[in-house]
Amino acid sequence: MTKFCxxxxxxxxxxxxxxxxxxxxxxCGYQGALVIEDGELAREIREKRFEVIKEEETEAESxxxxxxxKG
Ligand SMILES: [Zn+2]
Numbered sequence: 001m002t003k004f005c006x007x008x009x010x011x012x013x014x015x016x017x018x019x020x021x022x023x024x025x026x027x028c029g030y031q032g033a034l035v036i037e038d039g040e041l042a043r044e045i046r047e048k049r050f051e052v053i054k055e056e057e058t059e060a061e062s063x064x065x066x067x068x069x070k071g
Contacts, residue, residue, distance in 0.1 A: 004036040009045030 003023065004011050010027035013035060021033045036042050 001037050002039060004039065004042035004045075005030050006032075006034050006036050006045070008049050009036070009042040009047075011042070 002011055003013055005013060005023075005025040005028060007030040008025060008028040010025055012026040014024045014026060016022045016024055022031060023033070023035050024031050036045070
């Protein structure tokens, strides 16, 4: 069964058996024993996270605009 990161909904998880039942997300850096096995829930998390990223990008864009004047 596919396992998903509870923080970002990514399936990019590394299993680290030497630390116990620990998963590490290659996408957001989450570490923990809790993972999601529900693809539908993971999709909701990804969509929520995408909305946050869009807001952050808007701020980054205005910052980039200010930087461009240098060149
Ligand atoms: Zn993650």
